[in-house]
Amino acid sequence: MTSQETTAPHPFDVRLLFVTRSVRMFAYGFLSVLLVLYLAQLGLSDMKIGLLLTLTLVGDIGVSLLLTTTADRFGRRRTLVVGAALMLLAGVVFGLTDNFLLLVLAATIGVISPSGNEVGPFLSVEQAALSQVVADERRTHLFGWYNLVGSLATALGALVSGSLTQLLQNRGMPAAESYRTVVWGYAGAGAVLAVMFLWLTRAVEIPPRAKGSQSAGARAFLGLHRSKGVVAKLSALFSLDAFAGGFVIQSIVAYWFHIRFGVQPAVLGAIFFGANILAAISALLASRIAAKIGLINTMVFTHLPSNVLLILVPLMPNLQLAIAMLLLRFSISQMDVPTRQSYVMAVVEPDERSAAAGVTAVARSVGAAVSPSLATMLLASPMLLAGPFLIGGGLKIVYDLLLYRSFASAQRQLGKKIT
16 A cells, blocks of 8 residues: 655644534535425425436536546645635525526536535535544544544534424524524525635645646646556446435435425434434444454444345334334445545545545545436335435445445455454
8 A cells, every 4th residue: 555644643633624614514514405305495396406416516527626636736725715705705696596597507517415415615625624633543533533623513503403494494484594593594504614715734635746746647637646447446436425415415315305205304303313413423433443444344244234224214114114224224324434445545645635525525426416416306206215225225235245246355365454
């Protein structure tokens, strides 16, 4: 594997990046549960909503690729500030207008999360920055906590969003206006993040020695040089996983519960609060498992059963059992996240980290760009309501098997586990 290079630990930067992660993921959870309901209240059809969700992810592809592949040269702090400004822009436009063309424009060039998951350049650049300021042997453990904090913040955002809008509606506020309050909260979070990123120190940037390594190695492409091959293979696999996941993003699943069982916003918020709490715990446990069986084995052996549980959700005869399957799925579904992130950081050079994380993240965005619109088309037909879960879960199982076949043997050939 590649040689790794980190500076001495910088606790301030680590703490600040954990805080920015919390603020951002709270905002994503705050918005995602009610985004589709908000767009429906604005009068958009199911087809337009699906198109808007798809264009949101398509826009994220361009923004993320541009920012992450240049972050190590342009500056990681500057890149994060630009991302926060685009998040603010998207929130402001979504809060001000119901014009479909303006919403499409804001969704395409701005940063907005319909899934409750990371979008934009933030995750890739923050991963690279954290890998820069902590020792390699602590990386997976730190990423476990990083994802724990994010999942807890997303869960809290979902809970507050559902409870707040229900309270406002009970006091006589129209549904659309109560949802718009959430959109403005999202925009405010973007403004807060822009200020906080300015506080990061220079320790998160690429050290001078690493900056010169590209000229000594292979020709760079999208910020990558020696690791182009392995990143390309990982990107293809991650794209398949994301395409499958796009069928069951949080907004889609929330909408499914609403139309299948008539679940109201406050209950939706509570469901996804619990789901994200369980996801947070599973992410934290991942580093302990990876230390024993390796990153690839942890990614595959925890992801497979979670996808079986995903397929079972729409097959349940009542709301209680459907929620139970969803919560069980979330209790193990996120163990592959910190291990996946750590694996990418482990197999590339220090000056490729932002680019590698960005390219693989963009590959995931490409994979997820089309499936939300396909999912909404399925949800429009009562006979096909189970489709998003069955297709998404089935394709995720295919991804797990291909990942294991592609990388488990390489790990054994090295004679050691990458942790």
